[in-house]
Amino acid sequence: MYLADADDSRIDTGLLGVRAASAEKRDLAAQWAGQLGARLLTGRPDDHGVALIADQPAGLELITTQGRPKPVTVDFTAAQILRRLKGIAVRRDPLVKAIGLHRRRDLTVVDATAGLGRDGLVLAWLGAEVRWIESSPTLALMLNQAIELARDSALGGQERLREAVDRLKLLFGQAECILPSLSQADVVYLDPMYPLSSMRGGVGKEAQTLQALIGKPSPSDEELLIRRALSCAKQRVAVKRPLRASPLAGHRPIRHIAGKSIRFDIYE
Ligand SMILES: C[S@@+](CC[C@H](N)C(=O)[O-])C[C@H]1O[C@@H](n2cnc3c(N)ncnc32)[C@H](O)[C@@H]1O
Known part of the structure; x- marks a missing residue:
């Protein structure tokens, strides 16, 4: 599924980029950043917004960069x-x-x-x-x-x-x-x-x-x-x-x- 610039789609205005949680996840993070047309992040961004983290086991998790909120994951096997x-x-x-x-x-x-x-x-x-x-x-x-x-x-x-x-x-x-x-x-x-x-x-x-x-x-x-x-x-x-x-x-x-x-x- 290619998700950047698709017809009828919204842009996630709050997405700062995709970051790999570990070195092994770097290729996946780059692939997902490409699919979303988003930046590949190398560290914790300074801006306020939401970062997508390539991690295990759920694959991806969303975190806000302010405060210490709970990461949001989608994992049906949880x-x-x-x-x-x-x-x-x-x-x-x-x-x-x-x-x-x-x-x-x-x-x-x-x-x-x-x-x-x-x-x-x-x-x-x-x-x-x-x-x-x-x-x-x-x-x-x-x-x-x-x-x-x-x-x-x-x-x-x-x-x-x-x-x-x-x-x-x-x-x-x-x-x-x-x-x-x-x-x-x-x-x-x-x-x-x-x-x-x-x-x-x-x-x-x-x-x-x-x-x-x-x-x-x-x-x-x-x-x-x-x-x-x-x-x-x-x-x-x-x-x-x-x-x-x-x-x-x-x-x-x-x-x-x-x-x-x-x-x-x-x-x-
Ligand atoms: C409150 S969440 C839905 C939660 C969901 N019922 C669940 O069980 O996880 C609302 C979702 O609807 C999506 N959404 C809002 N308006 C939409 C639209 N017009 N077309 C498609 N998706 C939309 C948002 O992107 C958001 O992910």
């Missing part, structure tokens, strides 16, 4: 992710109910804001055919690496993880541009970035890194995104929002499913 997958309460999980997978497992879903891939992986794990769309070149690269790593490690016994990963297809670009060219899906799922002030704790830290990398979409992006999502969905659109945030682009949902700190707005 113990924490596998625990979440194996512990899903299908009848009660708000994401699962918002998509409708508690009633039917063989749904087709477009997860149009893939991000770190966690929600989409849950849906594929339960049996949905998922098309991921991601507009950040850096995150698309990280997702691609995570898929390859999960396929390799699945050879070591995680058969169900391999099956889930085989149900995921990654598309790189702006969802509002890609959605009209896709065949309709049962469900379109949106989880765009939202204001940091509406989030707390660990999630907020990861979100800070993502926002430093990408920035927040303008209201017109959100309006077009939800309109195109509604046209692409056969059954429903589900939108993740902070519990008390206004609906996406002011579109009133027909109902919502509330979690502890977030809710899913449903449009049918």
Whole structure:
């Protein structure tokens, strides 16, 4: 996947470059920097922003250069992710109910804001055919690496993880541009970035890194995104929002499913 200057893609304005964590990773770091059209960094950059580090075992991790925040990785084989997958309460999980997978497992879903891939992986794990769309070149690269790593490690016994990963297809670009060219899906799922002030704790830290990398979409992006999502969905659109945030682009949902700190707005 070549990610620099692709049509319809955004540039990750906060990305300072790619750095190798060790001498053995230098070639990989150079390859990834080339794919992203980014600088190859040799030390810790002085500027404020986000650096992508070529490291083991997850392949790539994102770090902000200010303070000492937690690195952000995409690793579907991580113990924490596998625990979440194996512990899903299908009848009660708000994401699962918002998509409708508690009633039917063989749904087709477009997860149009893939991000770190966690929600989409849950849906594929339960049996949905998922098309991921991601507009950040850096995150698309990280997702691609995570898929390859999960396929390799699945050879070591995680058969169900391999099956889930085989149900995921990654598309790189702006969802509002890609959605009209896709065949309709049962469900379109949106989880765009939202204001940091509406989030707390660990999630907020990861979100800070993502926002430093990408920035927040303008209201017109959100309006077009939800309109195109509604046209692409056969059954429903589900939108993740902070519990008390206004609906996406002011579109009133027909109902919502509330979690502890977030809710899913449903449009049918
Ligand atoms: C909050 S994150 C999604 C997190 C994701 N649900 C997960 O489970 O990891 C939002 C992501 O959507 C992406 N995004 C935002 N607007 C987009 C658009 N119009 N098209 C494609 N991706 C978009 C951002 O680059 C970011 O990675």
